[in-house]
Amino acid sequence: MYKDLLCLSQHRQATLQELSGSVTGQFYTGHMMLDSVLNMMFQQAQDKHISLSVDIDSNFWTNISSYLDEEELAHVIADFTQNAIIATQNASVKYINLCLLISANSKPSIQIADSGSPFPPIVLNALGVSRCSQHLHEGGSGIGLMDIWTLKSTTKATLLIEEYPSDAKYTKCIHFIFDQKNRYLIVSPRYKSLSTQISRRDVMIMSPQD
Numbered sequence: 001m002y003k004d005l006l007c008l009s010q011h012r013q014a015t016l017q018e019l020s021g022s023v024t025g026q027f028y029t030g031h032m033m034l035d036s037v038l039n040m041m042f043q044q045a046q047d048k049h050i051s052l053s054v055d056i057d058s059n060f061w062t063n064i065s066s067y068l069d070e071e072e073l074a075h076v077i078a079d080f081t082q083n084a085i086i087a088t089q090n091a092s093v094k095y096i097n098l099c100l101l102i103s104a105n106s107k108p109s110i111q112i113a114d115s116g117s118p119f120p121p122i123v124l125n126a127l128g129v130s131r132c133s134q135h136l137h138e139g140g141s142g143i144g145l146m147d148i149w150t151l152k153s154t155t156k157a158t159l160l161i162e163e164y165p166s167d168a169k170y171t172k173c174i175h176f177i178f179d180q181k182n183r184y185l186i187v188s189p190r191y192k193s194l195s196t197q198i199s200r201r202d203v204m205i206m207s208p209q210d
Helices: 002-009 032-047 060-064 070-088 121-126 143-155 191-197
Strands: 016-018 051-057 095-102 108-114 158-163 172-177 184-187 203-206
Touching: 032 051, 032 070, 060 095, 060 108, 070 095, 070 108, 070 143, 070 172, 121 191, 143 158, 143 172, 184 191, 191 203
Parallel strands: 051 095, 158 184, 184 203
Antiparallel strands: 016 051, 095 108, 108 172, 158 172
């Protein structure tokens, strides 16, 4: 199953275009609200010495309109990126990468990877059920995660939280896949310990080798 998910949301370099804004902070996607959010997030990241890069598949725009309008898209990207900035601001290495992708079967997805701390089990267990944040003392409120969950439910998207080994560039990546399967999935090297700490029935926890 994990390999199938990666096929849905993999980073396909051949069809991605790197935005000049990842270097200059001036984003021109042709979508005004999204450009405004990206420019604001870039400035916030820069102020905290975080490297924020953005990749967009040009085919993403054709397919995402079936699921989100421009305001909703800008909102969820703001939530994703703001959470990543808060998670990364005190890390020893500070990287965030936002990708707007389209899969081989035309399913759009939003992905954001960061080098910040992983989600505590209590946050993964409470996600979408109650307001939760691992960074309450750093400006986090948990509202963004609740908004993301609400959008997941209304669009029936799959929310995949992928965690990486300790020697990887990124700590984690959140995949928001518009496949109309309405799933909550966690893929993590710590899947054994998470399985004992997360009690909810609507989450599937997997090993990266599955």
